[in-house]
Amino acid sequence: MDVEERVSRLEVELEKLRSRVRGVEDLKVASEVFDKATLLTLYELANRGYIDVMQGVIKTGKESNVFFARDPDGNPLAVKIHRVATSDFRAMTRYIEGDPRFPKMRRTRRGIVYTWVRKEFKNLERAHLAGVRVPRPVAFRNNVLVMEFIGEDDRAAPMLRQVELANAEEFFNELLSNLRRLYCVANLVHADLSEYNILVRDAKPVIIDLSSGVLRTHPLAQEFFARDVANLVRYFRRYFSVEYNEVYSYITSCGGRHGVPEDSQR
Ligand SMILES: Nc1ncnc2c1ncn2[C@@H]1O[C@H](COP(=O)(O)OP(=O)(O)OP(=O)(O)O)[C@@H](O)[C@H]1O
Ligand SMILES: [Mg+2]
Known part of the structure:
Protein backbone atom coordinates (compact mmCIF):
# COMPACT_ATOMS: atom_id res chain seq x y z
CA MET A 1 0.00 0.00 0.00
CA ASP A 153 10.88 26.13 30.00
CA ASP A 154 9.31 26.70 26.61
CA ARG A 155 11.97 29.08 25.30
CA ALA A 156 14.33 27.54 22.76
CA ALA A 157 18.05 27.97 23.36
CA PRO A 158 19.62 30.64 21.11
CA MET A 159 21.95 29.85 18.24
CA LEU A 160 25.64 30.55 18.84
CA ARG A 161 25.50 33.43 16.36
CA GLN A 162 22.90 35.24 18.48
CA VAL A 163 24.95 35.10 21.66
CA GLU A 164 27.83 37.20 22.92
CA LEU A 165 29.83 34.61 24.83
CA ALA A 166 31.03 35.71 28.25
CA ASN A 167 33.68 33.03 28.36
CA ALA A 168 34.44 32.18 24.76
CA GLU A 169 37.51 30.09 25.50
CA GLU A 170 35.74 27.80 27.89
CA PHE A 171 32.87 27.43 25.41
CA PHE A 172 35.30 26.73 22.58
CA ASN A 173 37.15 24.07 24.57
CA GLU A 174 33.88 22.37 25.46
CA LEU A 175 32.86 22.50 21.80
CA LEU A 176 36.17 21.01 20.65
CA SER A 177 35.96 18.14 23.09
CA ASN A 178 32.42 17.42 21.87
CA LEU A 179 33.59 17.53 18.27
CA ARG A 180 36.43 15.17 19.05
CA ARG A 181 33.96 12.77 20.60
CA LEU A 182 31.73 13.11 17.54
CA TYR A 183 34.68 12.35 15.28
CA CYS A 184 36.52 9.72 17.29
CA VAL A 185 33.77 7.88 19.15
CA ALA A 186 30.66 8.40 17.02
CA ASN A 187 32.82 8.20 13.87
CA LEU A 188 30.91 11.09 12.35
CA VAL A 189 31.67 14.30 10.51
CA HIS A 190 28.94 16.91 11.04
CA ALA A 191 29.27 18.34 7.52
CA ASP A 192 27.12 21.43 8.18
CA LEU A 193 28.87 22.89 11.19
CA SER A 194 28.43 26.60 11.75
CA GLU A 195 27.28 29.16 14.29
CA TYR A 196 23.72 28.38 13.10
CA ASN A 197 23.85 24.73 14.11
CA ILE A 198 25.28 25.15 17.57
CA LEU A 199 22.86 26.15 20.33
CA VAL A 200 23.92 27.68 23.62
CA ARG A 201 22.34 26.19 26.74
CA ASP A 202 23.71 26.91 30.22
CA ALA A 203 26.70 28.60 28.55
CA LYS A 204 27.61 25.30 26.88
CA PRO A 205 27.26 24.12 23.29
CA VAL A 206 24.61 21.74 22.01
CA ILE A 207 25.27 20.57 18.48
CA ILE A 208 22.17 20.27 16.28
CA ASP A 209 21.09 19.65 12.69
CA LEU A 210 22.94 16.36 12.11
CA SER A 211 21.09 15.48 8.91
CA SER A 212 24.11 16.24 6.72
CA GLY A 213 26.43 14.21 8.97
CA VAL A 214 28.40 11.40 7.34
CA LEU A 215 30.45 8.50 8.61
CA ARG A 216 34.20 9.11 8.54
CA THR A 217 34.47 6.49 5.81
CA HIS A 218 32.17 8.45 3.48
CA PRO A 219 34.00 9.37 0.27
CA LEU A 220 33.51 13.12 0.91
CA ALA A 221 34.03 13.03 4.69
CA GLN A 222 37.43 14.72 4.64
CA GLU A 223 36.19 17.52 2.37
CA PHE A 224 33.21 18.14 4.65
CA PHE A 225 35.38 17.95 7.75
CA ALA A 226 37.85 20.51 6.43
CA ARG A 227 34.95 22.88 5.74
CA ASP A 228 33.54 22.35 9.25
CA VAL A 229 36.90 23.19 10.81
CA ALA A 230 37.30 26.25 8.60
CA ASN A 231 33.85 27.53 9.65
CA LEU A 232 34.64 27.04 13.27
CA VAL A 233 37.99 28.81 13.04
CA ARG A 234 36.48 31.71 11.09
CA TYR A 235 33.74 32.23 13.65
CA PHE A 236 35.88 32.04 16.77
CA ARG A 237 38.46 34.48 15.42
CA ARG A 238 36.08 37.21 16.58
CA TYR A 239 36.96 36.17 20.12
CA PHE A 240 40.64 35.12 19.96
CA SER A 241 43.24 33.83 17.57
CA VAL A 242 42.67 30.27 16.42
CA GLU A 243 44.81 28.14 14.13
CA TYR A 244 43.14 25.85 11.61
CA ASN A 245 45.83 23.16 11.96
CA GLU A 246 45.62 23.10 15.72
CA VAL A 247 41.87 22.69 15.72
CA TYR A 248 42.07 20.07 12.98
CA SER A 249 44.64 17.97 14.78
CA TYR A 250 42.95 18.33 18.16
CA ILE A 251 39.65 16.95 16.88
CA THR A 252 41.27 14.15 14.92
CA SER A 253 43.72 12.98 17.61
CA CYS A 254 41.67 10.00 18.67
CA GLY A 255 44.25 8.23 20.81
CA GLY A 256 42.75 5.22 22.53
CA ARG A 257 39.12 6.27 22.11
CA HIS A 258 36.94 3.41 20.96
CA GLY A 259 34.33 4.13 18.40
CA VAL A 260 30.81 3.02 17.65
CA PRO A 261 31.59 0.44 14.96
CA GLU A 262 31.06 1.74 11.43
CA ASP A 263 29.02 -1.31 10.55
CA SER A 264 26.71 -0.76 13.52
CA GLN A 265 23.10 -0.50 12.41
CA ARG A 266 22.93 2.89 14.11
N1 LIG B 1 16.04 20.16 19.57
C1 LIG B 1 15.84 21.46 19.43
N2 LIG B 1 15.48 22.21 20.49
C2 LIG B 1 15.27 23.54 20.35
N3 LIG B 1 15.39 24.20 19.19
C3 LIG B 1 15.75 23.51 18.10
C4 LIG B 1 15.99 22.12 18.16
N4 LIG B 1 16.33 21.69 16.92
C5 LIG B 1 16.29 22.77 16.13
N5 LIG B 1 15.95 23.88 16.82
C6 LIG B 1 15.80 25.25 16.28
O1 LIG B 1 15.35 25.17 14.96
C7 LIG B 1 16.30 25.72 14.06
C8 LIG B 1 16.38 24.85 12.81
O2 LIG B 1 16.79 23.54 13.15
P1 LIG B 1 17.84 22.77 12.27
O3 LIG B 1 19.10 23.56 12.19
O4 LIG B 1 17.91 21.39 12.79
O5 LIG B 1 17.09 22.73 10.89
P2 LIG B 1 17.45 23.36 9.47
O6 LIG B 1 18.60 24.29 9.54
O7 LIG B 1 16.19 23.79 8.84
O8 LIG B 1 17.89 22.04 8.84
P3 LIG B 1 18.26 21.81 7.35
O9 LIG B 1 19.07 23.01 6.95
O10 LIG B 1 19.03 20.54 7.40
O11 LIG B 1 16.95 21.71 6.64
C9 LIG B 1 17.60 25.75 14.83
O12 LIG B 1 18.42 26.82 14.41
C10 LIG B 1 17.14 25.94 16.25
O13 LIG B 1 16.96 27.32 16.51
MG1 LIG C 1 20.30 24.33 10.74
Whole structure:
Protein backbone atom coordinates (compact mmCIF):
# COMPACT_ATOMS: atom_id res chain seq x y z
CA MET A 1 0.00 0.00 0.00
CA ASP A 2 1.49 3.36 -0.91
CA VAL A 3 1.24 6.51 1.11
CA GLU A 4 -1.65 7.95 -0.88
CA GLU A 5 -3.81 4.84 -0.37
CA ARG A 6 -3.12 4.83 3.31
CA VAL A 7 -4.05 8.48 3.49
CA SER A 8 -7.43 7.95 1.88
CA ARG A 9 -8.22 4.97 4.11
CA LEU A 10 -7.42 6.97 7.17
CA GLU A 11 -9.30 10.11 6.25
CA VAL A 12 -11.47 9.68 9.30
CA GLU A 13 -8.48 9.37 11.60
CA LEU A 14 -6.96 12.47 10.06
CA GLU A 15 -9.94 14.46 11.23
CA LYS A 16 -9.29 13.20 14.74
CA LEU A 17 -5.66 14.19 14.37
CA ARG A 18 -6.57 17.72 13.42
CA SER A 19 -8.20 18.20 16.77
CA ARG A 20 -5.54 16.25 18.60
CA VAL A 21 -2.59 18.13 17.17
CA ARG A 22 -4.04 21.25 18.68
CA GLY A 23 -3.29 24.58 17.12
CA VAL A 24 -1.96 23.22 13.87
CA GLU A 25 -4.78 24.69 11.81
CA ASP A 26 -4.14 28.23 12.93
CA LEU A 27 -0.35 28.11 12.74
CA LYS A 28 0.81 30.56 10.08
CA VAL A 29 2.95 28.09 8.19
CA ALA A 30 2.85 27.02 4.58
CA SER A 31 0.10 24.51 4.00
CA GLU A 32 2.61 22.13 2.45
CA VAL A 33 4.12 21.40 5.87
CA PHE A 34 0.93 19.71 6.90
CA ASP A 35 0.08 17.87 3.75
CA LYS A 36 -1.95 14.71 4.16
CA ALA A 37 1.02 12.38 4.33
CA THR A 38 2.61 14.48 7.07
CA LEU A 39 -0.64 14.66 9.03
CA LEU A 40 -0.85 10.90 8.80
CA THR A 41 2.73 10.59 10.00
CA LEU A 42 2.04 12.88 12.95
CA TYR A 43 -1.08 10.90 13.68
CA GLU A 44 0.98 7.70 13.82
CA LEU A 45 3.58 9.27 16.09
CA ALA A 46 0.78 10.52 18.35
CA ASN A 47 -0.87 7.11 18.32
CA ARG A 48 2.35 5.42 19.32
CA GLY A 49 2.58 7.73 22.31
CA TYR A 50 5.48 9.95 21.24
CA ILE A 51 3.63 13.21 20.67
CA ASP A 52 0.59 14.50 22.50
CA VAL A 53 0.16 18.08 21.34
CA MET A 54 1.94 20.44 18.98
CA GLN A 55 2.01 23.85 20.59
CA GLY A 56 3.97 26.26 18.49
CA VAL A 57 6.60 27.05 15.91
CA ILE A 58 10.25 27.24 16.95
CA LYS A 59 11.57 27.96 13.49
CA THR A 60 10.24 28.06 9.97
CA GLY A 61 13.05 27.39 7.54
CA LYS A 62 13.53 26.90 3.85
CA GLU A 63 13.25 23.15 3.93
CA SER A 64 12.08 22.25 7.38
CA ASN A 65 9.98 23.53 10.25
CA VAL A 66 10.74 22.91 13.89
CA PHE A 67 7.84 22.81 16.33
CA PHE A 68 7.50 22.87 20.07
CA ALA A 69 5.44 19.89 21.23
CA ARG A 70 4.75 17.87 24.34
CA ASP A 71 4.77 14.16 25.04
CA PRO A 72 1.84 12.57 26.92
CA ASP A 73 3.58 13.29 30.25
CA GLY A 74 3.82 16.98 29.37
CA ASN A 75 7.56 16.98 28.71
CA PRO A 76 8.70 19.40 26.03
CA LEU A 77 9.84 18.08 22.64
CA ALA A 78 11.17 19.48 19.40
CA VAL A 79 9.51 18.10 16.26
CA LYS A 80 11.36 18.73 13.02
CA ILE A 81 9.29 18.31 9.89
CA HIS A 82 10.93 18.28 6.49
CA ARG A 83 8.78 19.69 3.73
CA VAL A 84 8.87 17.17 0.93
CA ALA A 85 7.61 19.64 -1.69
CA THR A 86 10.33 22.24 -1.24
CA SER A 87 13.29 20.05 -0.36
CA ASP A 88 16.53 20.35 -2.25
CA PHE A 89 16.64 16.59 -2.61
CA ARG A 90 19.37 16.68 -5.26
CA ALA A 91 21.80 18.33 -2.86
CA MET A 92 20.92 15.72 -0.22
CA THR A 93 22.12 12.80 -2.32
CA ARG A 94 25.73 14.00 -2.06
CA TYR A 95 25.53 13.39 1.68
CA ILE A 96 23.79 10.01 1.42
CA GLU A 97 25.42 8.21 -1.49
CA GLY A 98 28.35 6.15 -0.32
CA ASP A 99 26.90 5.69 3.17
CA PRO A 100 26.66 1.95 3.89
CA ARG A 101 23.72 2.56 6.23
CA PHE A 102 21.42 3.45 3.34
CA PRO A 103 22.07 0.94 0.58
CA LYS A 104 18.56 0.79 -0.81
CA MET A 105 17.34 4.38 -0.83
CA ARG A 106 14.36 5.07 -3.07
CA ARG A 107 15.54 7.68 -5.53
CA THR A 108 12.32 9.67 -5.55
CA ARG A 109 11.96 13.09 -3.95
CA ARG A 110 10.01 11.53 -1.11
CA GLY A 111 12.41 8.59 -0.75
CA ILE A 112 15.40 10.89 -0.47
CA VAL A 113 13.77 13.16 2.11
CA TYR A 114 12.71 10.18 4.23
CA THR A 115 16.26 8.84 4.09
CA TRP A 116 17.53 12.29 5.09
CA VAL A 117 15.38 12.25 8.21
CA ARG A 118 16.35 8.68 9.04
CA LYS A 119 19.98 9.71 8.66
CA GLU A 120 19.58 12.58 11.10
CA PHE A 121 17.97 10.23 13.61
CA LYS A 122 20.73 7.64 13.25
CA ASN A 123 23.42 10.31 13.50
CA LEU A 124 21.81 11.70 16.66
CA GLU A 125 21.70 8.17 18.09
CA ARG A 126 25.38 7.59 17.38
CA ALA A 127 26.35 10.99 18.74
CA HIS A 128 24.18 10.63 21.83
CA LEU A 129 25.58 7.17 22.50
CA ALA A 130 29.09 8.60 22.23
CA GLY A 131 28.26 11.23 24.86
CA VAL A 132 28.19 14.23 22.53
CA ARG A 133 25.92 17.10 23.60
CA VAL A 134 23.16 16.74 20.99
CA PRO A 135 19.37 16.62 21.39
CA ARG A 136 18.40 13.12 22.53
CA PRO A 137 16.63 11.43 19.63
CA VAL A 138 13.14 10.18 20.51
CA ALA A 139 11.51 8.85 17.33
CA PHE A 140 11.26 9.37 13.61
CA ARG A 141 8.87 8.43 10.89
CA ASN A 142 8.93 9.44 7.24
CA ASN A 143 9.70 13.18 7.16
CA VAL A 144 9.20 13.80 10.88
CA LEU A 145 11.88 13.67 13.59
CA VAL A 146 11.04 13.89 17.30
CA MET A 147 13.81 14.88 19.71
CA GLU A 148 14.63 16.45 23.02
CA PHE A 149 13.76 20.14 23.22
CA ILE A 150 16.84 22.25 23.85
CA GLY A 151 15.84 25.27 25.87
CA GLU A 152 14.56 26.51 29.16
CA ASP A 153 10.88 26.13 30.00
CA ASP A 154 9.31 26.70 26.61
CA ARG A 155 11.97 29.08 25.30
CA ALA A 156 14.33 27.54 22.76
CA ALA A 157 18.05 27.97 23.36
CA PRO A 158 19.62 30.64 21.11
CA MET A 159 21.95 29.85 18.24
CA LEU A 160 25.64 30.55 18.84
CA ARG A 161 25.50 33.43 16.36
CA GLN A 162 22.90 35.24 18.48
CA VAL A 163 24.95 35.10 21.66
CA GLU A 164 27.83 37.20 22.92
CA LEU A 165 29.83 34.61 24.83
CA ALA A 166 31.03 35.71 28.25
CA ASN A 167 33.68 33.03 28.36
CA ALA A 168 34.44 32.18 24.76
CA GLU A 169 37.51 30.09 25.50
CA GLU A 170 35.74 27.80 27.89
CA PHE A 171 32.87 27.43 25.41
CA PHE A 172 35.30 26.73 22.58
CA ASN A 173 37.15 24.07 24.57
CA GLU A 174 33.88 22.37 25.46
CA LEU A 175 32.86 22.50 21.80
CA LEU A 176 36.17 21.01 20.65
CA SER A 177 35.96 18.14 23.09
CA ASN A 178 32.42 17.42 21.87
CA LEU A 179 33.59 17.53 18.27
CA ARG A 180 36.43 15.17 19.05
CA ARG A 181 33.96 12.77 20.60
CA LEU A 182 31.73 13.11 17.54
CA TYR A 183 34.68 12.35 15.28
CA CYS A 184 36.52 9.72 17.29
CA VAL A 185 33.77 7.88 19.15
CA ALA A 186 30.66 8.40 17.02
CA ASN A 187 32.82 8.20 13.87
CA LEU A 188 30.91 11.09 12.35
CA VAL A 189 31.67 14.30 10.51
CA HIS A 190 28.94 16.91 11.04
CA ALA A 191 29.27 18.34 7.52
CA ASP A 192 27.12 21.43 8.18
CA LEU A 193 28.87 22.89 11.19
CA SER A 194 28.43 26.60 11.75
CA GLU A 195 27.28 29.16 14.29
CA TYR A 196 23.72 28.38 13.10
CA ASN A 197 23.85 24.73 14.11
CA ILE A 198 25.28 25.15 17.57
CA LEU A 199 22.86 26.15 20.33
CA VAL A 200 23.92 27.68 23.62
CA ARG A 201 22.34 26.19 26.74
CA ASP A 202 23.71 26.91 30.22
CA ALA A 203 26.70 28.60 28.55
CA LYS A 204 27.61 25.30 26.88
CA PRO A 205 27.26 24.12 23.29
CA VAL A 206 24.61 21.74 22.01
CA ILE A 207 25.27 20.57 18.48
CA ILE A 208 22.17 20.27 16.28
CA ASP A 209 21.09 19.65 12.69
CA LEU A 210 22.94 16.36 12.11
CA SER A 211 21.09 15.48 8.91
CA SER A 212 24.11 16.24 6.72
CA GLY A 213 26.43 14.21 8.97
CA VAL A 214 28.40 11.40 7.34
CA LEU A 215 30.45 8.50 8.61
CA ARG A 216 34.20 9.11 8.54
CA THR A 217 34.47 6.49 5.81
CA HIS A 218 32.17 8.45 3.48
CA PRO A 219 34.00 9.37 0.27
CA LEU A 220 33.51 13.12 0.91
CA ALA A 221 34.03 13.03 4.69
CA GLN A 222 37.43 14.72 4.64
CA GLU A 223 36.19 17.52 2.37
CA PHE A 224 33.21 18.14 4.65
CA PHE A 225 35.38 17.95 7.75
CA ALA A 226 37.85 20.51 6.43
CA ARG A 227 34.95 22.88 5.74
CA ASP A 228 33.54 22.35 9.25
CA VAL A 229 36.90 23.19 10.81
CA ALA A 230 37.30 26.25 8.60
CA ASN A 231 33.85 27.53 9.65
CA LEU A 232 34.64 27.04 13.27
CA VAL A 233 37.99 28.81 13.04
CA ARG A 234 36.48 31.71 11.09
CA TYR A 235 33.74 32.23 13.65
CA PHE A 236 35.88 32.04 16.77
CA ARG A 237 38.46 34.48 15.42
CA ARG A 238 36.08 37.21 16.58
CA TYR A 239 36.96 36.17 20.12
CA PHE A 240 40.64 35.12 19.96
CA SER A 241 43.24 33.83 17.57
CA VAL A 242 42.67 30.27 16.42
CA GLU A 243 44.81 28.14 14.13
CA TYR A 244 43.14 25.85 11.61
CA ASN A 245 45.83 23.16 11.96
CA GLU A 246 45.62 23.10 15.72
CA VAL A 247 41.87 22.69 15.72
CA TYR A 248 42.07 20.07 12.98
CA SER A 249 44.64 17.97 14.78
CA TYR A 250 42.95 18.33 18.16
CA ILE A 251 39.65 16.95 16.88
CA THR A 252 41.27 14.15 14.92
CA SER A 253 43.72 12.98 17.61
CA CYS A 254 41.67 10.00 18.67
CA GLY A 255 44.25 8.23 20.81
CA GLY A 256 42.75 5.22 22.53
CA ARG A 257 39.12 6.27 22.11
CA HIS A 258 36.94 3.41 20.96
CA GLY A 259 34.33 4.13 18.40
CA VAL A 260 30.81 3.02 17.65
CA PRO A 261 31.59 0.44 14.96
CA GLU A 262 31.06 1.74 11.43
CA ASP A 263 29.02 -1.31 10.55
CA SER A 264 26.71 -0.76 13.52
CA GLN A 265 23.10 -0.50 12.41
CA ARG A 266 22.93 2.89 14.11
N1 LIG B 1 16.04 20.16 19.57
C1 LIG B 1 15.84 21.46 19.43
N2 LIG B 1 15.48 22.21 20.49
C2 LIG B 1 15.27 23.54 20.35
N3 LIG B 1 15.39 24.20 19.19
C3 LIG B 1 15.75 23.51 18.10
C4 LIG B 1 15.99 22.12 18.16
N4 LIG B 1 16.33 21.69 16.92
C5 LIG B 1 16.29 22.77 16.13
N5 LIG B 1 15.95 23.88 16.82
C6 LIG B 1 15.80 25.25 16.28
O1 LIG B 1 15.35 25.17 14.96
C7 LIG B 1 16.30 25.72 14.06
C8 LIG B 1 16.38 24.85 12.81
O2 LIG B 1 16.79 23.54 13.15
P1 LIG B 1 17.84 22.77 12.27
O3 LIG B 1 19.10 23.56 12.19
O4 LIG B 1 17.91 21.39 12.79
O5 LIG B 1 17.09 22.73 10.89
P2 LIG B 1 17.45 23.36 9.47
O6 LIG B 1 18.60 24.29 9.54
O7 LIG B 1 16.19 23.79 8.84
O8 LIG B 1 17.89 22.04 8.84
P3 LIG B 1 18.26 21.81 7.35
O9 LIG B 1 19.07 23.01 6.95
O10 LIG B 1 19.03 20.54 7.40
O11 LIG B 1 16.95 21.71 6.64
C9 LIG B 1 17.60 25.75 14.83
O12 LIG B 1 18.42 26.82 14.41
C10 LIG B 1 17.14 25.94 16.25
O13 LIG B 1 16.96 27.32 16.51
MG1 LIG C 1 20.30 24.33 10.74
